[in-house]
Structure formats: C-alpha cells, structure tokens
Amino acid sequence: ILKLQFLYLIVYIIPLRHMALAAALVAGAVLAAAPADPTDTQYFNEESAIRRGLKGKYAGKGGTDARILVPDFVIDFLQMKVDFFNEFTGADCRLTATTQASWLNDIKDDLKTSRQLDAYFLFGNWIPTLGGLEPITKRVQSQDALEWTDVWHDVRMGAANFAGETYAMPLDGDVIAMAFRSGLLEGVGRAKPNTWEEMLDTAALLHGMDHNGDGERDYGICLSSAESDISGTLFWAVAAPYLQRLGPEFGYHFNASTMEPAMSAQPEAFEAALDTYRQLMSFTSFSDRGEYSTWKEQLALFSSGRCAILINYLGPLRMAISTQEANNLTDIRLARLPGVRCPDAQRANGLCNFAEYAGDDLVNFVPMLASGGKCVSIRASAEPAQKDVAYDLMAFLSDPVTSFHDVANPGSLFDPARRSHVLYLDDSNTVQYQAFVSNGWLPAQLADLKLLTKQNFEGRNSGTRNAGLDLRIQGSFDYIETTTVRNLHAMLAASNTTDTTVLAKVLAGTRQAIAQAWEATTDLYGRESQLRMYRASLGLSVAVTEEEAVVDLVPVIVPIVTVSVVAIAALFAWTRYQQWLLKTRTRDISRAPVGSAEIAMLFTDIQQSTRLWDLNRTAMAEAVEAHHNCMRQCIHEGGGYEVKTIGDAFMVAHSDPEALLKIAANAQMRLMHVPWPAALMRDENMVEETVDVDGEQVIAARGLRVRMGIAYGPMNCKFDKVAKGFDYYGETVNCASRVEACAWGGQIVVTRETLSNMHAWTSQTITERWQKLGYAVKNVGPARLRGISGTQDLWEVAPAALKHREFEGVRRVDADTAAEANKKCYTEMTAEELRGELVSVYRLLLGLKDLLVNDVSNFPRYAGYSILTVLGEFDERRMFTGANGWTENPTRNPLTAVITNAEVERMDALLSAHTEADISNRKASRHTSEQSTLMVVPIHEDTRTPSDPINTPTLTTPISLIVGKDII
Numbered sequence: 001i002l003k004l005q006f007l008y009l010i011v012y013i014i015p016l017r018h019m020a021l022a023a024a025l026v027a028g029a030v031l032a033a034a035p036a037d038p039t040d041t042q043y044f045n046e047e048s049a050i051r052r053g054l055k056g057k058y059a060g061k062g063g064t065d066a067r068i069l070v071p072d073f074v075i076d077f078l079q080m081k082v083d084f085f086n087e088f089t090g091a092d093c094r095l096t097a098t099t100q101a102s103w104l105n106d107i108k109d110d111l112k113t114s115r116q117l118d119a120y121f122l123f124g125n126w127i128p129t130l131g132g133l134e135p136i137t138k139r140v141q142s143q144d145a146l147e148w149t150d151v152w153h154d155v156r157m158g159a160a161n162f163a164g165e166t167y168a169m170p171l172d173g174d175v176i177a178m179a180f181r182s183g184l185l186e187g188v189g190r191a192k193p194n195t196w197e198e199m200l201d202t203a204a205l206l207h208g209m210d211h212n213g214d215g216e217r218d219y220g221i222c223l224s225s226a227e228s229d230i231s232g233t234l235f236w237a238v239a240a241p242y243l244q245r246l247g248p249e250f251g252y253h254f255n256a257s258t259m260e261p262a263m264s265a266q267p268e269a270f271e272a273a274l275d276t277y278r279q280l281m282s283f284t285s286f287s288d289r290g291e292y293s294t295w296k297e298q299l300a301l302f303s304s305g306r307c308a309i310l311i312n313y314l315g316p317l318r319m320a321i322s323t324q325e326a327n328n329l330t331d332i333r334l335a336r337l338p339g340v341r342c343p344d345a346q347r348a349n350g351l352c353n354f355a356e357y358a359g360d361d362l363v364n365f366v367p368m369l370a371s372g373g374k375c376v377s378i379r380a381s382a383e384p385a386q387k388d389v390a391y392d393l394m395a396f397l398s399d400p401v402t403s404f405h406d407v408a409n410p411g412s413l414f415d416p417a418r419r420s421h422v423l424y425l426d427d428s429n430t431v432q433y434q435a436f437v438s439n440g441w442l443p444a445q446l447a448d449l450k451l452l453t454k455q456n457f458e459g460r461n462s463g464t465r466n467a468g469l470d471l472r473i474q475g476s477f478d479y480i481e482t483t484t485v486r487n488l489h490a491m492l493a494a495s496n497t498t499d500t501t502v503l504a505k506v507l508a509g510t511r512q513a514i515a516q517a518w519e520a521t522t523d524l525y526g527r528e529s530q531l532r533m534y535r536a537s538l539g540l541s542v543a544v545t546e547e548e549a550v551v552d553l554v555p556v557i558v559p560i561v562t563v564s565v566v567a568i569a570a571l572f573a574w575t576r577y578q579q580w581l582l583k584t585r586t587r588d589i590s591r592a593p594v595g596s597a598e599i600a601m602l603f604t605d606i607q608q609s610t611r612l613w614d615l616n617r618t619a620m621a622e623a624v625e626a627h628h629n630c631m632r633q634c635i636h637e638g639g640g641y642e643v644k645t646i647g648d649a650f651m652v653a654h655s656d657p658e659a660l661l662k663i664a665a666n667a668q669m670r671l672m673h674v675p676w677p678a679a680l681m682r683d684e685n686m687v688e689e690t691v692d693v694d695g696e697q698v699i700a701a702r703g704l705r706v707r708m709g710i711a712y713g714p715m716n717c718k719f720d721k722v723a724k725g726f727d728y729y730g731e732t733v734n735c736a737s738r739v740e741a742c743a744w745g746g747q748i749v750v751t752r753e754t755l756s757n758m759h760a761w762t763s764q765t766i767t768e769r770w771q772k773l774g775y776a777v778k779n780v781g782p783a784r785l786r787g788i789s790g791t792q793d794l795w796e797v798a799p800a801a802l803k804h805r806e807f808e809g810v811r812r813v814d815a816d817t818a819a820e821a822n823k824k825c826y827t828e829m830t831a832e833e834l835r836g837e838l839v840s841v842y843r844l845l846l847g848l849k850d851l852l853v854n855d856v857s858n859f860p861r862y863a864g865y866s867i868l869t870v871l872g873e874f875d876e877r878r879m880f881t882g883a884n885g886w887t888e889n890p891t892r893n894p895l896t897a898v899i900t901n902a903e904v905e906r907m908d909a910l911l912s913a914h915t916e917a918d919i920s921n922r923k924a925s926r927h928t929s930e931q932s933t934l935m936v937v938p939i940h941e942d943t944r945t946p947s948d949p950i951n952t953p954t955l956t957t958p959i960s961l962i963v964g965k966d967i968i
C-alpha cells in the first residue's frame with residue numbers, strides 16, 4: 001500500500017501546473033520511506049496481561065473463524081497484526097477488504113441483509129447511524145487488563161460510545177492539528193500562531209517566499225480543498241472556535257434544542273469563519289494554480305519544503321516527520337490549531353468560560369476531534385463464538401502495553417488514543433520514546449506531540465476544555481463535506497474582489513446557501529430523529545427541557561438586523577446556485593452503482609412535450625425547469641444516480657430496485673403539486689383531471705404527464721471522461737428504455753425481474769403484498785419489446801395515493817398493436833404534427849451529438865424512423881441500423897442525415913419558417929428543386945430481412961421525411 005501511495009503521488013502531483021518534478025519526487029518519500037513492516041521484534045516479544053490471557057486460548061477449538069471488514073488503505077498493516085494474533089491464540093480471524101468509497105455502505109448492507117461478517121473497522125462518528133452493532137459496555141468495564149479509563153475520555157465517549165452504551169473498541173484518536181517550520185517562522189519574527197488572526201498574519205509574510213532554495217515561489221499554508229476529500233472537515237476545524245463558545249454540550253453544528261444550523265443563529269460569527277477560510281486559501285497553492293487539491297498533494301508540497309504550515313489530521317503530520325531527515329526538514333514542529341480571541345464584551349456575557357490564556361490574549365480553543373477515529377465493532381447477530389474471537393482481537397489491538405508501537409509507526413495511520421501513548425515521551429529511557437525516535441522523531445517533536453495531545457484530549461470530564469466533536473448523525477458526509485465544500489468553492493470563485501460590499505454579499509450568500517442545504521438534508525432524514533441523534537451524540541438527554549427550549553444564542557452574540565437588499569440579493573443568488581447544486585448532487589459519481597452485479601435502471605419522458613413546446617415555448621421552458629428540479633430532488637433523496645438527461649428525459653441508475661421504484665413513485669406524486677405555468681394548464685396534456693371516489697372528487701393527474709419504465713439486471717458500466725460520469729450499456733438498459741416507451745404519461749411500468757428482486761416479493765400474492773407496502777400493482781401482460789429477445793412480463797406500479805389513475809394497459813402490448821398504432825400515426829399525421837415531429841428529431845440530435853449513445857432507435861418512438869448518423873465533436877461517422885448496431889455501411893439505411901453543430905442550432909428556426917401549406921405541398925409533391933430549402937426524402941422502403949429482431953412490420957403507406965436540404 002505504501003508503494004501504491006508513492007505511485008499516486010507521482011501520477012497525480014507531477015502533472016500539476018507550477019509544481020517542480022523534484023519536489024514531487026522528494027515528497028514521495030513521505031510514504032515510500034515509511035517502514036514496510038508495521039511490527040518489529042520488540043512488538044512480537046512484548047509481555048502484557050492481555051497477551052497472557054489470550055495465549056493459546058483457541059488452539060484446537062472450532063468456531064474461531066471470525067470475519068472482519070477493513071478498508072483497503074490499512075489492510076496490509078492489519079493483516080500482519082491479525083496473522084500474529086491467529087498464531088498467538090490459535091484463532092482463525094480473516095480480513096475482508098473494502099474500498100474507502102464503499103466502506104460505509106458495505107457495513108450497512110452486511111448489517112441489514114447479508115450478515116456474512118462478524119466485525120467491522122469503522123469511524124466512530126458512523127456508530128449512531130448504524131443499527132445492529134453489539135454493545136460491549138460490560139466487556140470493556142469488566143476487563144481490568146484493558147485499562148479502559150486509560151483511553152482518552154473523548155475517544156471513549158465521543159467515538160466508541162452512543163446514548164450511554166459502548167459499541168466499539170477505539171484504536172485511533174483522530175484530531176486536526178498543524179505542523180509548522182519553526183525556522184521559517186523565526187525568520188520573519190513570528191512564533192507559533194495561537195489565533196486565526198495570527199495565522200493569517202504569519203501566512204501573509206511567508207507566502208511567495210522561496211522556502212526550499214529551488215528558486216520557485218512557495219506558499220504560506222498547505223490546506224487541502226478538493227471535493228470528496230477532507231476539505232469540509234478542515235473548514236469546520238477552522239469554524240469551530242467561532243461557533244462553539246458556550247461549551248461542548250452546545251456543539252458548533254446545530255442548536256441542540258431546535259436543530260437550527262448554528263450558522264443561522266450566529267451569522268456574523270460564521271461569516272467571520274468563512275472570511276478566515278477565504279484568506280487562508282489565498283496563501284495556498286490555490287492562489288497560483290486556481291486548482292483544488294487533495295490532502296496527499298498538500299502533504300507532498302509540505303514534505304518537499306514548499307509550505308511553511310500544514311493543517312491536517314495528525315496522521316499525515318506524523319508521516320511528514322518520519323521522513324524529515326531524508327527531505328532535509330529538521331525544523332518541523334507540531335501544535336494544536338489556533339483559536340479565536342475573546343473580546344471583553346463576550347467574556348462579560350459568559351461566552352468565554354472555556355477560553356484560556358495564550359500569551360496576553362484570552363483565546364477560545366475548540367480542538368476538532370474529527371471522524372471519531374478508527375474503531376472496531378461487532379455485529380450483534382453474529383454467533384457467540386465469533387463475537388468472543390472478534391472481541392479478543394479488538395482487545396489485543398488496543399492493548400495498553402503494546403499499542404504504542406502502532407502509534408509510533410506512521411504507516412498505521414493510528415494516532416494517540418490513550419494517555420499511555422504519550423505519557424512517557426519525555427523520558428528517553430522508555431520503550432515508547434525509543435519507538436518514536438526509531439521512526440525519525442526528534443525530542444522537541446515528541447514534546448510537541450505530548451503537549452498537543454493533552455491539550456486536545458485532557459480535561460473534558462472535569463469540565464475544563466471545549467472539545468469539538470465531529471457530527472454524528474445521518475448524512476454527516478452530506479453536511480460536512482458535500483454541501484459545505486461545493487458552497488466554499490462557489491464562494492472562492494466569487495470572492496476575488498477588493499470591493500468590501502461585494503465581498504459581504506458573497507459571505508452572506510454562502511452562509512445562507514450552506515444553511516439552506518443543511519435544512520434540506522435535515523428534513524430529508526427527518527428533523528425529529530436527527531435532533532434526537534444529535535443530542536445523544538453531545539451527551540444530552542433526548543428530550544428537550546423547557547429551559548433549553550428558550551435558549552437562543554442570537555441575543556447574546558449578535559443584534560437582530562433588518563433584512564436588507566444585500567440579503568435579498570444573496571437569497572436570489574442562493575436560489576440559482578441551489579438548482580445547480582441539486583444537479584451536481586444527483587450526478588455525483590460517488591452515487592453511481594458500479595460494483596453491483598445487477599443494477600436497476602429508470603427511464604422517464606414527458607408525454608407530448610413537442611406539442612407543449614409549440615404551444616408556448618416560454619411557459620414550457622419554465623415547466624421543464626420545474627420538472628427537472630422535482631425529478632432531481634426525488635433522485636437525491638432516494639440515493640439514485642442521474643446518468644444523463646436527453647432533452648426532457650431522465651436516465652437514472654440505482655443498485656436497489658426498490659429504492660428506484662420509490663424515486664419514481666415520489667416523483668409521480670410530487671409532479672402533481674408543482675406550480676406549473678398557467679399558460680399550459682388548459683392543454684389536455686396538463687389539465688387537472690379528477691375521478692370520483694366514494695362520491696368525492698380526487699385529483700388523479702395535474703401538470704406534465706411523465707412516462708416511467710424500470711428494468712433490473714446485468715449491465716456494463718463505463719466511465720465517460722468527456723461527460724465525467726458513468727454510463728451504462730447492455731440489454732437491460734435497452735429494456736428499461738423500451739418499457740418506458742410502453743408507458744402512458746403518469747404511468748410507471750416495470751419488468752417482472754424488477755419486482756422479483758425487491759425485498760417485498762415473498763409469494764405469488766403480489767397485489768396484496770404490495771398493497772401493504774403502500775403500492776397498487778397489476779399485471780399488464782406480456783409484451784414483445786423492440787430489440788429485446790423474447791417477451792417481457794410487464795407490471796404497472798403506482799403509489800396508493802395515485803391508485804385511481806386508469807390506463808388502458810400499456811401503449812404497446814405486442815407487435816400487432818404496435819403496427820396498428822404506427823400506421824395510424826403516419827397515415828393520419830397532419831402537416832403541423834409532422835413539423836412538430838421533425839423539430840423533436842433535431843432536438844434529439846442536438847442532445848445526442850456529444851454522447852453517441854449505443855442505442856437511439858427508441859427516439860422518436862414511432863416505427864419507421866431511424867436516426868442514423870450523429871456528427872458532433874467526434875472524428876468518426878457511425879450509423880445505427882437497429883438490429884445490427886453501429887455500422888459504417890449506409891446502404892441498409894433508407895435515410896442518412898449528417899448534422900453539424902452549427903446546423904443543428906438552426907433546425908427549429910428553419911422548420912418554423914415554413915407554413916403548414918408549404919410543408920403540405922412539398923410533402924405531396926415528393927420532389928426536390930435546386931431552389932428549395934426543404935428536401936423530401938422517402939423513407940418507406942423496408943430493407944430489413946425477416947431475421948432482424950425488430951418487432952416492427954413494414955409500413956404499408958409511403959412516408960416521407962422533410963428536412964432542410966442544406967443539412968442533408
């Protein structure tokens with residue numbers, strides 16, 4: 001793993017603009033030079049009470065094969081430890097690796113369904129969100145050799161404990177800290193910064209200087225800023241002392257009585273934190289490159305001497321120290337993060353009760369105990385024998401006598417979790433001291449580590465320290481990372497100004513945007529349940545007392561201000577930004593189901609959209625925007641992945657077919673309550689329809705009618721570098737598209753395979769079973785779908801609230817009815833309808849020109865059309881012939897249309913410029929003149945062979961497609 005991390009640094013850091021090759025190579029030593037063997041001879045030979053009790057305990061016994069899930073970034077380190085444990089005890093523990101991206105979901109899946117694992121490595125702040133973990137309170141309290149109280153109070157209570165029960169064995173005490181180059185600071189007359197104000201002053205002096213003698217401009221601070229990294233956590237480490245002034249039980253995320261975001265109750269304090277972060281970023285590599293970077297890239301910069309200060313978890317700081325001699329950086333020192341100075345007025349109001357003096361200043365420090373650290377938990381439903389083995393392994397790893405070896409080793413990523421881990425670091429005669437020194441530590445750095453660990457962890461249980469616990473509720477990643485970082489990026493993009501008025505608007509708008517996103521996330525998971533979980537994570541009673549209900553930070557921190565034009569402008573900007581944010585959420589590739597053997601796929605499309613566009617383009621544009629917002633909200637809430645949109649059609653993937661059906665059902669219900677444009681509401685495709693139910697008129701449909709189809713099965717997944725997202729291919733995808741084409745507007749149609757893979761499917765009494773789950777289902781018969789082998793058994797599914805919607809089966813039940821429908825469509829189509837269809841075709845081409853999807857035969861949905869060639873930004877021309885896929889041979893196709901980017905944009909105007917009479921005349925004449933701007937191309941010839949698996953018979957009526965001659 002160390003070699004792989006070294007390669008990561010080489011591959012990703014070297015190409016970055018303005019980074020020297022030499023710097024990146026030296027930085028690689030941070031990981032490459034770490035000891036390959038995470039244990040040593042002394043570790044193997046250590047004696048302890050725990051080891052004496054475990055030696056040979058399971059030798060010759062059965063039922064000792066405990067299975068433990070671990071993330072891949074520590075599996076090599078842990079495998080050696082587990083191998084030693086198995087040899088030492090006679091047990092048979094086995095590790096199962098998972099990726100960091102799927103780690104949490106794999107734990108949830110195993111707890112909920114598969115139940116194949118007995119224990120899990122996890123982060124402490126995940127524990128409240130996981131059901132089914134085994135309490136180990138009695139075990140840890142009764143095992144004297146474990147020395148449970150030696151574990152720091154906040155690690156025990158803030159990571160391993162929830163609502164009074166201990167659920168995990170902590171191995172790691174994660175905290176955000178800083179490393180700084182003491183020689184560089186002394187060179188500009190500055191000492192270690194104690195406040196963020198001092199940090200900004202120091203960084204400003206050091207930014208732009210050459211710190212490593214390579215002749216290049218270097219940076220004041222190294223601070224990661226990339227999305228899906230740790231950037232959100234680092235920002236909240238900056239913000240915590242601005243917001244948490246009344247003590248740890250108040251937290252810095254929410255009001256513990258109302259679940260209102262703390263940033264809303266303390267707007268001025270939070271905007272000050274935003275401004276501090278903005279200025280910090282101006283002293284990082286972002287100021288030169290304009291690119292967001294990961295923690296590994298920033299660690300590489302610091303280790304190559306290009307940054308004066310590094311802010312990160314303690315683990316990466318330890319990595320930098322372990323290779324400092326090789327990188328000629330022997331002046332690295334460690335310290336806790338700065339705090340915020342407490343003015344006299346705040347101290348008088350009781351807002352600095354936890355502050356402490358740093359020099360002459362009274363400073364509010366809030367040490368950020370991020371993620372809760374790495375722990376091990378047991379599955380409650382595991383067999384008793386496996387629970388015993390798993391617990392013994394946990395105790396073995398947390399042994400108070402031997403676990404300091406893991407903390408001394410930078411390859412473990414385990415930070416001090418016990419007092420004993422740092423207690424003897426000032427005594428050169430101890431084995432603890434020698435273990436750190438052997439890994440490259442200097443005496444001054446050991447003193448720093450001991451001091452900052454005590455400052456971060458000591459005193460909580462005696463009420464003398466203001467610890468900042470990480471967020472431990474459902475959706476914590478959405479709160480801390482996703483919504484925070486995306487809004488921070490928007491702020492940085494908009495704050496490149498010296499105009500203080502504009503900057504104030506940007507800060508206020510960012511605060512409102514984050515607060516609104518947090519409110520939406522809270523509502524998504526349930527406000528009451530989130531409040532209970534948040535209170536429990538702070539050690540408060542679940543119920544809110546009367547005294548707490550009236551606590552409000554606003555009167556004592558900031559005065560109430562009148563809503564101004566600035567706030568209104570910020571709110572408008574926030575509204576537009578939230579629409580963009582919602583789209584990026586649903587397209588977040590971390591949501592894409594890529595590791596599942598089978599995937600559920602949903603296709604949607606608006607019924608008669610062409611007609612509505614022609615009716616009122618302005619109103620339809622508004623309606624489509626509202627439709628997209630509604631769909632994306634449902635996709636986000638349901639955990640789906642928006643593969644793409646094609647015009648007004650959505651393609652959505654999910655690993656769970658039941659969850660995907662819920663997305664579709666929620667969308668159908670919510671679409672009826674969207675405030676649709678009045679200009680469209682009289683059209684038959686929008687008008688409100690009611691049905692009589694027991695003498696009462698119930699709304700059955702209102703607004704856009706959207707067809708939806710779902711199929712479930714195997715499919716191929718590939719990352720599209722151009723679209724920067726995952727796309728899906730295969731017969732299941734094609735089937736989902738065909739199923740959607742069978743549906744009427746407002747109808748959800750699914751395949752039997754989709755239903756049979758849902759948890760609700762337990763017997764042949766499908767209808768009764770689904771009624772209990774809040775759905776109405778009925779079989780709409782077998783259907784032969786174009787391009788799909790065999791027949792598909794289709795089912796109509798509707799939420800109970802929409803069970804009164806009536807449909808005549810599906811739009812295409814078999815080939816015969818499809819043929820009749822197609823004949824009717826073509827023989828009875830008016831000139832105006834034909835023009836509308838042409839517009840639809842060109843809109844489709846415009847939407848597809850950059851995608852070249854493998855199957856476009858379903859657009860538009862009338863048999864006889866073939867969209868053959870799409871020429872966009874690509875160098876190749878490829879034809880789609882339905883049964884035979886892409887081909888270079890145009891002879892099998894009755895129509896060839898080569899469309900360029902510029903020409904596609906003129907299609908609507910070109911077609912709209914001709915009157916109905918003009919189109920009708922040209923349709924009837926079936927000829928082309930040199931002066932004509934329209935060209936009639938016959939497409940009624942049928943060149944297919946009987947073996948083609950397309951269930952569309954030859955059309956009996958000659959059909960012509962009218963297109964602009966200049967784009968043929």
